[in-house]
Amino acid sequence: MGEFDLIAHYFKRPARRSPLGVGDDCALLAPAAGMQLAVSSDMLVEGRHFLSTVDTARLGHKALAVNLSDLAACGAKPLAFTLALALPAVDEAWLAGFSRGMFALAEAHDCELVGGDTTRGPLNICITVFGEVPAGAALLRSGARPGDELWVSGTLGDARLALEVFRGTLDLPAELFAMARMRMEQPTPRVALGLALRGIASAAADVSDGLLGDLGHILRASGVGATVDADAATGCIDLLAHPVAASADLPLALLRTCALSGGDDYELVFTAPAAAHASVLQAGRDAQTRVRCIGRIDATPGLRIVDAQGAPLDQHFSSFDHFSA
Amino acid sequence: MGEFDLIAHYFKRPARRSPLGVGDDCALLAPAAGMQLAVSSDMLVEGRHFLSTVDTARLGHKALAVNLSDLAACGAKPLAFTLALALPAVDEAWLAGFSRGMFALAEAHDCELVGGDTTRGPLNICITVFGEVPAGAALLRSGARPGDELWVSGTLGDARLALEVFRGTLDLPAELFAMARMRMEQPTPRVALGLALRGIASAAADVSDGLLGDLGHILRASGVGATVDADAATGCIDLLAHPVAASADLPLALLRTCALSGGDDYELVFTAPAAAHASVLQAGRDAQTRVRCIGRIDATPGLRIVDAQGAPLDQHFSSFDHFSA
Incomplete structure (x- = not known):
């Protein structure tokens, strides 16, 4: 099967909403009047962003999910995407699984594939x-103000715990590993929460490289500092809620590392004025997504990590960097 | 130097026209009222789209040029682009050259880098x-009609001749190789011509995989056939105009292959009603780009290749396909 047959078979679907989809030199998008277009690109490389053994449908899901997560962080409603794919060879089983996982998530978000490229x-x-996103309504990294509360959605650290198991540095009971692995391989982009937070959150970013690293982007862009409750963040680890977790005897330092700088979470870290506390909780209920307050924004620059009692932690955390990690 | 420093140093430029550029989860684009957004993605892989020995500034130019060529084929005015880059390691000399070549072309087209991704x-x-592009004004592949004239811009085949020299299957005098190599490594996207052809051309595509292959997309999308004058197409090879060319004694079959199915030309193949002949020539003059009529569109499906006397050629031509070539 040649390149063009491949594209047609696995990736060509009729455009429903865009004026022109796959099959011309360009796709055409027609944003509604008064709307801005939010754009984000993510590149996934085997061995770095996913393991070669990953289920291909989950990989298709994740490749789109990490991009939808960027839209969520801006409070943008998904419209369309392009896919560029380099493949070592034509592997129909791979393509069938990948496209199935990708389109399932795309359809759940009414986000259509409009173009792209395939190559060897x-x-x-x-x-x-x-x-x-309506002009002026996008959630940015630059809007955090001293006194704002610091929030995070969903679960933190589970993906990193799964990675440690794959790396052979950690053993987890099978039930916990299954939970953690799902978080690593099939993250849930918080699109509905991003939309619900428009007009409420003062700043937002998605947690892809680790909570502290991505929070750092907000702090630098906003010219502020923050105090983070490491215990509240660690409490966001999903698998700790499982009955088996207590007997797994996971070291606290490891849990804190995974929650605070684990990476691959695809949650939202965001800030909102303290007066909007109830509105944030309501946005979480509306979006059916758990939100937790894990700290506050300070006028003093820098990041202060404390425990639940407010005592500073001396543990070191590093955020994920694709060239130094 | 870490990932974020890299991005900042080589790729972060202030957004001039877009509401939000590099440095947030998404960039924001604000198309003017009544405008549609044309979108295209191209992925370039070492060893397939470029040689590992290529000058990095030329590679930066080409990576953007092949994308601008898609906009040209739609008659769209460049606005912005995202860059996703996987690098084996941080190589500052590589990044400096690549970004210099890329930004030089970007600035020539007032097209700004608004976001992207870097990874190892x-x-x-x-x-x-x-x-x-104004709503409804995009040049599409589907508008060719029987009786239309078939046109091509600029030069054809030179890039393929250079590739054959690199492959060791052809010797060229140094002056000719230098010309051909420039066409291969620094193609000129025909943006001005694409804009000038709005309202004149009935269909257009860019020639990236070879003239006949890309013309084939127009024919299928339009439900028509075509007759192509192979001698007129071969006459588009730029280096044949060089005084040294006659003594190089290049075989006619090779020249025809390079012109008709060479690939990597980044010219426009387009159709226009015969009554618009003078308007097409004027568009070429306005865009300072040579345009040549090389055939006509027929109601009968299929592709007929003839010589200057109208006699059918029995030479076989195959278009470029990234998975079967």
């Missing part, structure tokens, strides 16, 4: 996603 | 480009 090369998946 | 992995360059 070391496996590489590059998705560029487009969303719509 | 086998060298892979994925650019997604955005252009603006």
